[in-house]
Amino acid sequence: MAGSVVERQLRAALIASAGGYLRNPVWRSQVTCRICATPVDGYPCCYECNQHRVHRGLADAVAPVTYAVRGSQSGYIMRGYKAPRRLEAHYSVVATLMIFALLKHARCSEAVANAEVTHWTSVPSLPAKPGEHPFHHIVKDHAPGVEAPLRAADRATDKRAVNADHFVMEKALPSGSHVLLLDDTWAKGGHAQSAALALRRAGAQKVSVLVAARWINPGYKDNGAFIKTLPDYEPDICPWTGSDCP
Ligand SMILES: [Zn+2]
Numbered sequence: 061m062a063g064s065v066v067e068r069q070l071r072a073a074l075i076a077s078a079g080g081y082l083r084n085p086v087w088r089s090q091v092t093c094r095i096c097a098t099p100v101d102g103y104p105c106c107y108e109c110n111q112h113r114v115h116r117g118l119a120d121a122v123a124p125v126t127y128a129v130r131g132s133q134s135g136y137i138m139r140g141y142k143a144p145r146r147l148e149a150h151y152s153v154v155a156t157l158m159i160f161a162l163l164k165h166a167r168c169s170e171a172v173a174n175a176e177v178t179h180w181t182s183v184p185s186l187p188a189k190p191g192e193h194p195f196h197h198i199v200k201d202h203a204p205g206v207e208a209p210l211r212a213a214d215r216a217t218d219k220r221a222v223n224a225d226h227f228v229m230e231k232a233l234p235s236g237s238h239v240l241l242l243d244d245t246w247a248k249g250g251h252a253q254s255a256a257l258a259l260r261r262a263g264a265q266k267v268s269v270l271v272a273a274r275w276i277n278p279g280y281k282d283n284g285a286f287i288k289t290l291p292d293y294e295p296d297i298c299p300w301t302g303s304d305c306p
């Protein structure tokens with residue numbers, strides 16, 4: 061399918077502004093974590109995702125739209141777009157990246173999960189911050205389904221840990237709900253997985269996570285070399301598969 065005019069314009073804008081430094085996620089057994097797509101050393105998943113496995117109700121699938129590499133342009137945009145004095149050029153790239161991903165690939169999660177997306181939500185700041193998060197502002201008019209508002213709990217001990225108590229869903233979700241959980245950055249995955257557990261507690265049957273960027277430390281093991289091997293960003297490549305849409 062050629063896609064809508066808007067889709068084609070967003071795609072062209074994304075390639076022109078950021079195609080040279082963004083990278084598509086790689087899903088390759090024992091080369092990248094099968095949960096979060098970070099490089100691994102011959103293991104099925106990374107250290108953090110392996111640690112999270114003691115929890116029941118983690119996300120069914122995680123799709124990073126791109127990698128954000130610390131100390132490089134892709135890392136700067138993920139910080140700059142939400143800085144107190146935000147950089148408009150960075151905001152524009154993140155907005156284009158997410159709006160295109162939602163238009164083109166949000167529904168791909170339905171094929172992966174074998175369930176229609178009924179709700180969406182975005183991971184709140186932890187602890188809560190006043191005002192609307194810039195990421196929520198970007199995604200709210202483009203995400204499929206009904207918003208399932210999640211809020212940060214009033215108290216969260218060890219906020220990086222995976223804990224359903226870190227977030228609160230005020231209303232129960234109807235049975236059979238499939239929630240598309242949106243977040244800007246996946247570093248160790250604690251925030252998104254805690255939010256996934258809170259959604260399960262509220263009744264979600266399926267939770268699919270679409271994140272703008274999987275954070276990469278290029279100084280860790282062979283991460284720098286891994287990133288260097290990747291081709292320029294192609295927005296049509298599906299973040300859920302690393303190749304064609306399912
Ligand atoms: Zn992982």
Ligand SMILES: [Zn+2]
Pocket residue numbers: 164165168297298299300304305306
């Ligand atoms: Zn897709």
